[in-house]
Amino acid sequence: MATILVCDDDKDIVEAISIYLEQEGHQILKAYDGQQALLVLQKNEVDLLIIDVMMPKLDGIRATLKIREEHSLPIIILSAKSEDADKILGLNVGADDYVTKPFSPLELIARVRSQLRRYTQLGAAVSCESQHIYTTGGLTVNDDQKEVQVDGETLRLTPIEYNILLLLIKNQGRVFSINQIYENIWNEEAIAADNTIAVHIRHIREKIEINPKEPRYLKVVWGLGYKIEKL
Numbered sequence: 001m002a003t004i005l006v007c008d009d010d011k012d013i014v015e016a017i018s019i020y021l022e023q024e025g026h027q028i029l030k031a032y033d034g035q036q037a038l039l040v041l042q043k044n045e046v047d048l049l050i051i052d053v054m055m056p057k058l059d060g061i062r063a064t065l066k067i068r069e070e071h072s073l074p075i076i077i078l079s080a081k082s083e084d085a086d087k088i089l090g091l092n093v094g095a096d097d098y099v100t101k102p103f104s105p106l107e108l109i110a111r112v113r114s115q116l117r118r119y120t121q122l123g124a125a126v127s128c129e130s131q132h133i134y135t136t137g138g139l140t141v142n143d144d145q146k147e148v149q150v151d152g153e154t155l156r157l158t159p160i161e162y163n164i165l166l167l168l169i170k171n172q173g174r175v176f177s178i179n180q181i182y183e184n185i186w187n188e189e190a191i192a193a194d195n196t197i198a199v200h201i202r203h204i205r206e207k208i209e210i211n212p213k214e215p216r217y218l219k220v221v222w223g224l225g226y227k228i229e230k231l
Contacts, residue, residue: 003048005040005046006028007031008055024109024113026112032055048075050075053078072157075095076098076111076115077097078099079099088199097115118160132144137216141169148207157204160200164181164197168181168218168227173227173229173230175224176227177224197226
């Protein structure tokens with residue numbers, strides 16, 4: 001079904017995750033530090049990466065930062081319960097989601113399915129005759145081509161960033177709370193979602209705004225949520 005790279009310096013965890021995902025029909029590639037993960041990505045077409053934070057040679061945070069320079073595949077980071085700062089840092093450098101150790105197989109599989117579904121939708125070929133194009137000012141989202149442009153320049157967004165932007169630009173002027181955004185995009189109940197959404201909003205602003213500190217398009221409505229401004 002999909003080719004998934006699993007990277008953790010604990011070989012038992014890599015093997016366990018591999019067993020869970022192979023039962024789902026996926027092909028599994030393995031790496032045991034960030035440097036190995038980069039080499040595997042250079043030599044193979046990979047649909048999703050699961051990577052641990054704490055590893056020798058090149059940790060998961062720095063590896064994710066390097067990977068995002070060239071790849072837009074979904075990235076799920078693994079972190080221990082005590083590493084809340086690492087979760088936020090991982091999202092800051094481009095991860096799409098995280099799973100806390102120890103995790104249940106069902107939770108991991110559900111998150112993998114969710115990320116692959118969004119990634120597949122983002123890269124799907126155009127099959128509709130009519131285009132679904134949403135525009136405000138110089139910002140344009142073409143949902144058939146899964147393309148975002150600002151003033152004619154095409155931008156690269158991760159699947160999560162794209163789907164958040166699409167939700168907001170399809171409903172220009174409407175304010176979405178943090179919980180509403182989370183539940184629309186992740187399709188699950190929002191629990192302590194503030195930091196997760198804030199990180200993705202900041203990434204979107206850095207890509208679509210000339211000055212992210214004074215955004216023209218993606219506005220915060222203090223105490224209520226976020227909206228895309230009608231221009």
